[in-house]
Amino acid sequence: MGVLDEGHVEVGFEQETLTIEEAVKVLLQGLGEDINREGLSKTPARVAKALREGTRGYRQKAKDIVQGALFPEAGLNNGIGHAGGVGGLVIVRDLDLFSYCESCLLPFQVKCHVGYVPSGQCVVGLSKLSRVADVFAKRLQDPQRLADDVCSALNHGIKPAGVAVVLQCLHIHFPNLELGFLDSTHQEWVTVSVCSGKGLFENAKATIWSDFLSLLKFRGINVEKTCTRDSTGPCWCPSQSSSALIPCKIETVHQMVTAVTSILRSLGEDPLRKGLVGTPNRYVTWLLNFEKTNKELKLDGYVCGKMDPFQPNCNEEEMHSELNLAFWSQCEHHLLPFHGVVHIGYFCTKGTNPIAKSILQSIVHFYGFKLQVQERITRQVAETVSSLLGGDVIVVVEASHSCMVSRGIEKLGSNTATMALLGRFSTDDTAKTMFLQRIQNTPTS
Ligand SMILES: Nc1nc2c(ncn2[C@@H]2O[C@H](COP(=O)(O)OP(=O)(O)OP(=O)(O)O)[C@@H](O)[C@H]2O)c(=O)[nH]1
Numbered sequence: 001m002g003v004l005d006e007g008h009v010e011v012g013f014e015q016e017t018l019t020i021e022e023a024v025k026v027l028l029q030g031l032g033e034d035i036n037r038e039g040l041s042k043t044p045a046r047v048a049k050a051l052r053e054g055t056r057g058y059r060q061k062a063k064d065i066v067q068g069a070l071f072p073e074a075g076l077n078n079g080i081g082h083a084g085g086v087g088g089l090v091i092v093r094d095l096d097l098f099s100y101c102e103s104c105l106l107p108f109q110v111k112c113h114v115g116y117v118p119s120g121q122c123v124v125g126l127s128k129l130s131r132v133a134d135v136f137a138k139r140l141q142d143p144q145r146l147a148d149d150v151c152s153a154l155n156h157g158i159k160p161a162g163v164a165v166v167l168q169c170l171h172i173h174f175p176n177l178e179l180g181f182l183d184s185t186h187q188e189w190v191t192v193s194v195c196s197g198k199g200l201f202e203n204a205k206a207t208i209w210s211d212f213l214s215l216l217k218f219r220g221i222n223v224e225k226t227c228t229r230d231s232t233g234p235c236w237c238p239s240q241s242s243s244a245l246i247p248c249k250i251e252t253v254h255q256m257v258t259a260v261t262s263i264l265r266s267l268g269e270d271p272l273r274k275g276l277v278g279t280p281n282r283y284v285t286w287l288l289n290f291e292k293t294n295k296e297l298k299l300d301g302y303v304c305g306k307m308d309p310f311q312p313n314c315n316e317e318e319m320h321s322e323l324n325l326a327f328w329s330q331c332e333h334h335l336l337p338f339h340g341v342v343h344i345g346y347f348c349t350k351g352t353n354p355i356a357k358s359i360l361q362s363i364v365h366f367y368g369f370k371l372q373v374q375e376r377i378t379r380q381v382a383e384t385v386s387s388l389l390g391g392d393v394i395v396v397v398e399a400s401h402s403c404m405v406s407r408g409i410e411k412l413g414s415n416t417a418t419m420a421l422l423g424r425f426s427t428d429d430t431a432k433t434m435f436l437q438r439i440q441n442t443p444t445s
């Protein structure tokens, strides 16, 4: 879908929503979930609503937005130079947007900077630059395509002497199941910067680019002016390099992939469009990380020097902590990722080290890779560690929820922390404070 082919006619809205809901039920069942369990009963409706909102740009027209907000503004009265409505550079920086990755259907975050050079004694309402950018962000996108779409639409709508768009995009990493689970030292986000320019900005070497980028630098934004990406180059989305479809029942996977294809169609997309070929497979691959299994967490024999809390020589105890264990999970309400770190504290006999970090990491991943809510993971990790190491356990989970950031309330930068205090940690303020202090004093990755 190009810039000139803007906006779908709003037909069959209810039918399309129902189709998405039915497809989401297929996905939930494919994950082995009971679609009637309390946490999931509204999930199909929520996911459908989130997807419809997240792709509302297909039903909006950038031209309508700009046309009502072009204002006459004089250029220089006399003298030589560029100013105001003729040649005076205008930029709007740090617009926070969210888009859906066309390669994997997960949301990605965008910092958008727009600049244009007015012409014809006319300027555009500043908010419209952001509104137009949002029209194209609210579609299934790739960063370069998004930058190009926004740039072309503003060029058509404003008819300026030049317009440029710079995007800094962040995409969640996929856990690499082949190399073993990522740990917290692994980079959290895949990032890419892209530029697009029209008119005066078409030449990447033009001095107007230097002016634009200098004005970005005032805000600490450092981007290369030649960051236009080649559409034939490697895709930025980490799903492209993640492992192949996890083999569960072939028939189930097939149904899930078909369900995602029907979602693409309901959103007004063409599943055969080049950027979308393979997307249903990649999305199902992501989802299957969170498949419900009947496997028990098997940790027998892993705990070296397991303690009996009733032994008399357990008096001399010290607090141990394992901080910044990475976790991924998938919100069961919106089928969107939440991820972050888990901190675990426990007491054990002085001088012993009863459990390896890798075991605690396995516990975290065991409970993370499911459809979840954060409070439940926190409790489950605490209870499991407690059953291994005695009752005195503290667990803090810090996470960023895509469902809070990329949709709905859009609280960018918000972060959620949950805490479970078991045994002594629920009564001994000093122990608790000491543990929290350790988190505070340990730099995160
Ligand atoms: N307690 C808790 N809530 C969560 C978690 N993940 C998502 N949620 C919340 O689940 C709630 C679902 O609320 P609903 O009103 O049914 O759904 P919604 O209309 O999509 O809600 P909004 O997010 O407010 O748009 C939202 O408030 C989410 O923020 C979690 O891990 N723990």
Ligand SMILES: [Zn+2]
Residues within 6 Å of the ligand: 101, 102, 103, 104, 105, 106, 171, 237, 238, 239
């Ligand atoms: Zn992606």
